[in-house]
Amino acid sequence: MHCPFCQHEDTRVIDSRLTEDGSTVRRRRECPQCGERFNTFETAELKLPAIVKSGDRREAFDEQKLRVSFERALQKRPVISDAVDVAVRAVTNDLRRCGDREVPSRQVGELVMRELKKLDQVAYVRFASVYRRFEDVHAFREEIEKLERDLPASEGLQLPLLDAAKRGRKGS
Template sequence: MPAGCANMALLILSLPATMHCPFCGANDTKVIDSRLVAEGEQVRRRRECLACGERFTTFETAELVLPRLIKQDGSRQPFDEEKLRAGMQRALEKRPVSVERLEAALVHIKHKLRATGEREVKSLVVGELVMAELQKLDEVAYIRFASVYRRFQDLNEFREEIE
């Protein structure tokens, strides 16, 4: 890396990041801890509001274009990370899985989608990726998600999935 680029990277990283406090709305916050998470794909920052003293966590990722989704009815829509996160959180509700592990799974799914090199992917591909990640995270969450996603018609189909 040319010396100028390294200096620029240091300059950018050393600039104070101001963010509004989600508790009081003040924009006087400071970063008290930063660390790489999700296999180095994200930066997790602990922040403290200088106005009210509350602490909160933010996650920072590079914004890269994800493929559009082709739904089962043939319609197309942009990839919605919040919808993906909400579905996985629903499956993981009241399960012993940390936010960091969930975020790492989301990063892994997005990485695999980008790695296809396709501009569009079938929503079924995303569903299969989610199930694979949930199976690694928590067996109960996997079964919860699969039971809704696969739309089992009877108990035998459900049993087959579990086995």
């Protein structure tokens, strides 16, 4: 590797370490010509499928766009950023493993909903309402009822959504 300081053609590695998540190698390098030290980061280049949008438009997979989708759904919800990282990684890994050159955006949306369902029920319903284009309160109620049926009691980390809504109306 060329030295970024003096452009010498060869540098030597003096230390290599994995990052915390194990996906990147950090290398500490030194230039024998000028003595400057610098870091390089090595990651595997893995191809992700192109996303087929409505109208057959195609665009490259964008991990930042995926992350923003999670963050919007989880806005003002008590979910730590590490959990968002895990969810983004899960969706990305699923897309990588599918082996397809292209996937419909609908498939990506379903993967996001699967991960949101694990993270936060309110964020899940929030995302589903936009993603599935809910037209009225009835659509929200159906999705909430489906969510409650699908989640075993042992996974219920939050209070049930419909019971709280019913109690709120009765007390009014």
